[in-house]
Amino acid sequence: MTTSTHESQHDGDRDLRILRIDASGRRRESVTRQLGDAFVGHLQQRYPHAQVTVRDVADGLPFVDEAWIKANFTSEDQRDARQRTLLEVSDSLVRELQQTDIVVIGVPVYNFGVPAALKAWIDLVARAGLTFRYTEQGPVGLLNGRKVYLLLASGGVPVGSEIDFASRYLRHVLGFLGLREIEIIAADGLATGGPTVLDRALRETLASAAQLAAEYQHRAA
Numbered sequence: 001m002t003t004s005t006h007e008s009q010h011d012g013d014r015d016l017r018i019l020r021i022d023a024s025g026r027r028r029e030s031v032t033r034q035l036g037d038a039f040v041g042h043l044q045q046r047y048p049h050a051q052v053t054v055r056d057v058a059d060g061l062p063f064v065d066e067a068w069i070k071a072n073f074t075s076e077d078q079r080d081a082r083q084r085t086l087l088e089v090s091d092s093l094v095r096e097l098q099q100t101d102i103v104v105i106g107v108p109v110y111n112f113g114v115p116a117a118l119k120a121w122i123d124l125v126a127r128a129g130l131t132f133r134y135t136e137q138g139p140v141g142l143l144n145g146r147k148v149y150l151l152l153a154s155g156g157v158p159v160g161s162e163i164d165f166a167s168r169y170l171r172h173v174l175g176f177l178g179l180r181e182i183e184i185i186a187a188d189g190l191a192t193g194g195p196t197v198l199d200r201a202l203r204e205t206l207a208s209a210a211q212l213a214a215e216y217q218h219r220a221a
């Protein structure tokens with residue numbers, strides 16, 4: 001599992017914090033990674049002191065299993081040392097979400113859904129008491145206030161279509177955690193649409209990053 005954080009040395013106003021999640025099994029020719037590079041690269045140009053955390057879930061994350069589930073449902077003060085260790089990866093992933101302003105997720109469509117590695121990440125960050133909680137009115141997400149960008153690529157599935165389970169699922173589950181401000185940039189239909197699909201998605205990615213940079217400047221002013 002790769003995670004790298006480039007902390008800012010800047011000690012003025014709090015710097016923009018970006019969490020980048022990559023999920024493509026491809027490293028060299030990945031479209032979602034290319035869009036991620038463009039998006040985050042643009043923001044880093046505008047904000048050289050931005051704090052960027054990269055979480056490459058394609059390097060592998062544990063799946064939840066019986067012991068993990070038991071540890072998760074044991075109250076924090078009752079957990080033994082082994083249970084605390086079992087939850088460490090999940091705890092770090094949750095912290096990464098709690099300590100960011102922007103979440104950028106590369107979403108390759110695999111078999112009409114999200115890659116298993118990205119689903120493993122979702123299973124590890126959906127934690128009752130940490131990222132959502134149950135109330136008398138039903139579950140409430142706890143990650144409000146962060147903006148999410150989904151950089152999606154598909155060979156044929158059009159975003160927003162009946163068979164777009166990937167973005168619909170992510171919108172729902174991230175919304176469940178309180179992440180309701182979601183923008184989707186799609187290079188959808190790469191296999192049929194040719195290079196213009198990628199060109200258009202790259203232009204949209206840069207335009208979104210520029211808009212975010214301007215919003216952030218406005219907020220920081």
Ligand SMILES: Cc1cc2nc3c(=O)[nH]c(=O)nc-3n(C[C@H](O)[C@H](O)[C@H](O)COP(=O)(O)O)c2cc1C
Nearest residue numbers: 024030031032108109110111112153154155156157
């Ligand atoms: C294992 C696998 C499954 C895929 N399944 C689908 C699919 O169900 N529908 C689709 O439109 N494209 C599918 N594709 C195509 C990918 O979505 C497309 O190649 C996309 O660019 C992958 O993202 P990446 O370039 O970041 O790796 C699949 C690709 C792979 C490798």
